[in-house]
Amino acid sequence: MEQNKQLDLLSFSTTNRKLRWIDDNNSLQEYLSILDSLKPIAIDIEGDSLHHYPEKLCVISLCQEGYLAVIDCLKGDLSSLWRMLSGCEWICHGMDYDLKMLRRAGCPQPKKIFDTHIAAKLCGFDSVGYADLVSLFFQVKLSKEHQKADWSRRPLPLSLVHYTAKDVLYLEKLKDILSKLLKSLGRSEWMEQSCERIRRKIEKSLSKPPYKDPERIEGFQKLDPLGQSILLEIQRWRQELALSKGIPPFKIIRTEDLIQISSISSQGESVLKIPAVKQLEKNIRYSLLQAIEKGKQNGPHNQPLLSKPFSFMDKESSKRFEELKTKRNKIASSLGLDPGLIASKALLSEMAMDPKTIRKRLIETDKLCPWQAELLGL
Template identity: 30%
Template sequence: MPNCCWRGCGEPVENDEARMTNDEGSTNARMTKGRAHTSRADSDFVIDSSFNASPARTIRHSSLSEGLIANAAQLAELLPLIERNARVAVDTEADSLHCYREKLCLLQVSLPEGDFLVDPLVENDLAPLADTLARKEIVLHGADYDLRLLRRALNFQPARLFDTVIAARLLGVREFSYAALVEKYFGIQLAKGSQKANWALRPLSPKMEEYARNDTHYLLPLAEKLAKQLIERDRFEWFQQSCERAIVLAAIDRERDAEKAWRIPGSGLIRGREAAILRALWHWRDREAERFDRPSFHVLRNDQLIETARAACRGETLQFRHFSERRARDFQATINSALSLKEEDWPETRKRRGERPTREMERAAETLRKRRDHAASELKIEPSFIAPRATIDAIAANGARAEQLLVAWQRQLIGL
């Protein structure tokens, strides 16, 4: 990797929470002593000499930074700006709260030159943009959702990633939402009014545009501050490992299992005929939501499905005012059909996950937890960020899964 050279003006904010123990014999000292003088050389996070780390950057391309980039000419003007930068701040907006199957509705891009909003809903070829971004280091906050959305919409996968959530958690920051980090490092409180807006609507209101620009406006200077702290604490290599894993995991499709999808939160105690009704109602709701292109909770909330299933078994019928006559009729027909099922057609009772752990597994898990908790205490990071409980139990049951479930720095901290 190329040598790391810091030429930005942003200095990290020091705080007791993010400071780490470097005493001789501490977890961090043992793991980093051999590379204490090589961290900067090994890091390839380079801030361009022209980069202004202040969040109040001057926008020099007003023709692109006002309104949405919605045609080929504007896109052709944006691409060279991206090309000349090593890293790009990116965010996305979708319409998951307003339709059945979410879609990419807005792509925000921030560079030292300014903040830009790309409209993916117009008939415009975004393949050149995706290809250009794929060659850059992409700065995202909580990357998994955005990477999955971009992969579905643009077949996009970055070569390199800087996830500010991973960086903050590795520094022991407990409040790591984007708004919390912007306030912590820049003393600025961001407005939250457009979080649940319908981003498929056009034109976007000035308030929505401002919200969208702010979502990436602070990411580059924030990444600089976080990266500098990670390097100072000899955790940048750990950070890179976790970001590489995040890219891999986001590229794995999550297939919905129709036999499990209906087991919604709160349904754990549902059994027998109630489960049969709940299953039928869940699939009915899913069809209704798809038919009218609305999120499923617009038809019925999860708690209403569960309440309806229990009431039906008591011989009671619940009425919902927002149902049309046709929907109410189909709703009742679904319940009646489920009530008529024979017992052998009811869903199977959910079995316990896996076999009961042996004493040897329990001892192994306890040993791993103690190592994890000790390392977390010394490093002042959350134990679950090193290894969640379920992961520790899985490794205790089958040690061969450690490499699949944890990256190298996590395995090393718990002695694997």
């Protein structure tokens, strides 16, 4: 393959190893034989969520002690790769999407995760993006030109292979730097707890549908009960249409347009004046109108609303909330941290309304880490 030959000649200036493009079992086994499953490995993935639905895992980029590879996930059996990865500590930046995609593709849980995004926040950095950290520590400016690329394209352009390889190239060194900083600050345990909490949350989310619960869509709670019923139905309509066409739901119609459609429909007004509806193909527009009618026939949505907890605080709870917020802000300022990293306002409100049992419940539901609870004196 010409692309393989080109890549074989490529050597990054920051490593003495060559970048490998792996799209067959022989080259995969050769690469895996070089790796040590007992050592940490830098990992990053690319999917096609902006172009296809359901989204697919398209490529995995790996780097261990300079051995750098981009693996085509649309070809061959990856079971040997999964076995190797399950025994390693992963180094990643923003684990949520990557871990979720890898788990859905069949990769087992990793032994441990070091998320450089979390580490940077715990160290108190203001800019914690991967490109920001690479620029800060290595004086290298990373391009963002391929963020919206279609990673399912084959053959994958060489420029995309280079682009995604750089997403793992600096992770091992970042881990070394940030680990030392965390240790000097006495926050290594915070880091472990934070990564484990997010890992558990992701694992729990795997049993849920890959699309967003309509009741958690921004704007749902502002609709009247009939509007909510309509939204539930047209959300299902969009989901089924996206699956049948193999394109992301937002490319059919945006979520904010669904909210507007639901609101107008519940008032008995025509949705045909809405620009997003006008732009739909005739047959799709007709099926949308049918879904709206079905939502109306279902009657008003009668499930309890998922309201923000602090919207129903009594006087005592409100007082505790303000005290907790003041305490959190003082602690954050003294530690040089973003206050939201210690606890969000939503969590503070839960603490204010249930001060006696809240520590156990928030930790058990993976909303809070023990280190956060201890800082707040829970």
